Amino acid sequence: MLKNIFDGLSSQAARPKILVVDDQPVNIHLINEIFKQDLDVLMATSGIAALDLCKSQAPDLVILDVVMPDMTGYDVCRALKTDPLTRDIPIIFLTSLSEEQDEIFGFELGAVDFINKPISPIVVKSRVATHLRLKLQTDLLRAIGLTDGMTGIANRRRFDETLDQQWRTCERDQKPLSLIILDVDFFKTYNDHYGHLMGDQCLKTIAHALEKNIRRPTDLVARYGGEEFACILPTTDSVGALNRAVELLNAVRNLKIEHAMSEVAREITISAGVATLIPNRSNSLLDLVGCADKALYLAKNGGRNRVQVVDELLLPST
Template sequence: MDPLPTEPTDAATRPKILVVDDQTANILLVRDLFKDDYEIFMALNGEQAIEQCQAVMPDLILLDLVMPGMDGFEVCRLLKADVRTRAVPIIFVSAQREEADEARGFELGGVDYIVKPVNHTILRARVRTHLALKFQTDLLSAIALVDGLTGVANRRRFDEVLQADWLQCARLQQPISLLMLDVDHFKRFNDHYGHQAGDDCLRRVAQAIRQSARRPHDLTARYGGEEFACVLPDTDSAGAVGVAHAALAAIRELAIPHAASDVADVVTTSIGVATVVARHELTPQALIEEADRQLYQAKRQGRARVCASSSAEG
């Protein structure tokens, strides 16, 4: 088996390091040390660190411990409590030499603790080691969260992303939309053409759906069997219906023959769309149930169509 990669090799996707320190000179020192190998982002206090981390999603954080206002311990605690940032490795870099501080840093989820003044050779080695571990973990996680047949996200990934996107949209009082898609008369397709052709059909349909939900933060997942789902954060009803119609057309344009269908002579899909302004007192399950109801309506009305909630409240 080939060894796992230690870090991305594409120069356009260099690893991102967030340096958090209230002393600009310390940040500039680290920037000069790593600027040729990594993309460096900077924050001068804890609040900026949280904002930067959520905005750029760094691959590693070098975090000062003693800062005015929010200290490094609190920054670490908040990042580890957020599902979007909890996996980012944090290396504490501090002038504090007390064992109790080091122990607390590890207890909060830090992966390393380096005492100032920093030895550049040691810092380089530890940064590279923890980036390598992160990229290996990311690769294994990605494999575990991909549907083996279609190459899109699997149900587990769908559940994780929907929950995270729901919480984010609730915080910002944004709409979130969900598409539920079902291949029309897929059992008949399998019976008529065979399971190998059925598998190829699902692969092509999945890619057509993914290309229709084009934004990097949109998720296409195989929900189960011949059913797919698209999670569209910060998307209102009109935007979601637009994506649904694009997917409907893209799948029909694949022109996969379906002689056993009474809907069309090619493979088609039925799509249910639900949109809600996320709120903490609601749950993502309500969005799933509404999208399912709309999918059922699309099937009742003759299939090969889109049905959507009439209210943005879902």
């Protein structure tokens, strides 16, 4: 049943992933036996471990016990729903509680369903299948709306949403957030000389090369606008961001796309501006973008085909 559902959504999609959270290992193993042939099953025996797994593994659905010793299921649900990185994960409560007010409270926190103990394999399978189908279909529609139609990578809307989410996360954890803004050198003259169809193909090829060089699931490359791209690097200091920017410049140079009208090379090159901040009350997301823009301006004025860095030490004091 489940395989047909998931195969119908996308022949290339990874197996759906669920997280089972229960302080009783016997319940976790029972649910694992139900789904192990069709789904990837993650397991946690505490609320704290569940929160960590949700952030690092991004499951498609969470089956969450209500009564646990360190954090109740309600506490875990509340934490997941207040974090932008995890708030869209559907949560099904697993409980022996039977009072209507308990279910109402769970739904108010953001749960999508309740499964009562003792566990019925048929009921669990049916309800999980229903909510996974809805989640994966929603993800597919959302992905279409957040994808640049020409290059196939993330669009400006997804960039804006992701940057806001990562800013909040890095502010909470007091970790550095780096941003790289990249611009294709002399792209107007490329379009004028080779034509707009070749220009579009050039941008597609560059986009795929940039995306290929982003390794961590939390990093993001997006089309920023026109011939500009942007790369978000959470928990990355200025040295790490500089190294990544150099890798991106080399990746584009290694494409060897002919550019006879360039004033810096005989092939397509890019310039990059890098900025790093540790988000706090004395700065803002606009400061980070402004610094990256300034760095890009300096890279272009300095001769293009290079990286310029502006980090938090160069920000005006407040």
